Amino acid sequence: MTTALPIPAPLPGRSPFAGADICQQAGLTLPSGARRPRFDDDDWDFTDVTGLAVSIPLSVRRFSFAPIISPRWRLVAKELIFAMLAPRHEAVTLLPRAYRTPVHVRTASSRLGETTRFLNWLTGQSIASLSQIGDHLCEAYLFHRRYVLDEHGTVVGENGPSVRRAAAQVIIDLLSYGELFTADRPDPGLRPWGGATASAVAEMPSGRAMNKTPPLTDDVLQPMLAAALYLTSAIGPHAITLNQQVREADQQWGRHAPGEFSSPFRAPVAEITRLLERYRHDGTPLPMLPGYLADTRLAAGWRPDDPLLTVGPGTLARRQASASSGPTGSASCGRPSRPSSRRSASRRCSPATGRSPSAPTDKDRCPGPRPCTVSRPSRWSASSAPPQQPWSPRSRECGPAS
16 A cells, blocks of 8 residues: 655745756757746747757747746746756756756757646646645546546547656656745655556557557559669669759859859850740740839839730749750750751750651751660669650750751
8 A cells, every 4th residue: 555645845935947048957058148047037048049940949049938928837837847847957957757868959849838828727727836736636637638528518529648658757756846836846756647657648559559550451562663663773874963063053154153253254145045035936925023023123113014024034034944954854856056947945855756746847857866864773674674655746856966
């Protein structure tokens, strides 16, 4: 039979963490000049902490204790979260059931959210002290977090095990760190749910049975693995080459190119002029900007009657760079950077037959297509190759040999 331990008297004086620099105690690095959150603050801002993943939203980096209604329990929550972030503090190392490794900022933010929810729920139940928490209140809060109720109090759904685990964990944490709390503390002899872990209380499926998501069958898994192997072994090397070409083009023509980019001899005036001439000769409309970008230009001072208001210069620049940089991973076959005529520059023809798909006659034959410098890998052998699909004018382009 377990004997209940006597409730220790609250510690006199201030909290052992009063005035502490949270980032210094938790081992979190801040850039010089950044504001350092202190324990006594109601808002702890970890926005500028070095090394946090960029995917962590600002709402998770900013801890706010102000939503906790009771001022005493607000201090309890601060002491709890501080002890989780700085387990090597001399006041925390004495606790037998405290965490021995610091929790992540994201984890601490989640624990604070559930702690705030639980303490305010206690306030709504007219509970004045944490020492009043018993098994019945633990079960009531777990029921409160387990089921979804409508405005009439009728159960309309059930939350997942992760929600139930968080509800049980906050009560277990308050008991584990109770000796630290200076304003209020729960009964140290309380052992809700017979001392079971939060995962067991929440009936978490992980580690107890098969995963909730069943494994894929071979008829789905094997084709997926074969496709992934083909992408990495056959197409991957060409993707590396294409990525290098994109980097070189960005270094030469990008916005952050070296200083000589602004020099007149670096500006591709002639190439852009030829590209515009091709648009004019083919009767192709210039690429247009989305409407919201045109509105941005108007707000910046553009005249509504400006003929270039809705023209997309970025698309034109990319097409000019593609034409002048030679063949890339898009299988551009021998496109000349300086076409000898507008007719040959705008003609599309099949690299296999040299005939224009729109008029397959001898007079439209390309005057000697150059072989494509980017080989297209294929997993089909000559004997097992599938029937060739009809050639599409958009698949490749070729031009006369230079």
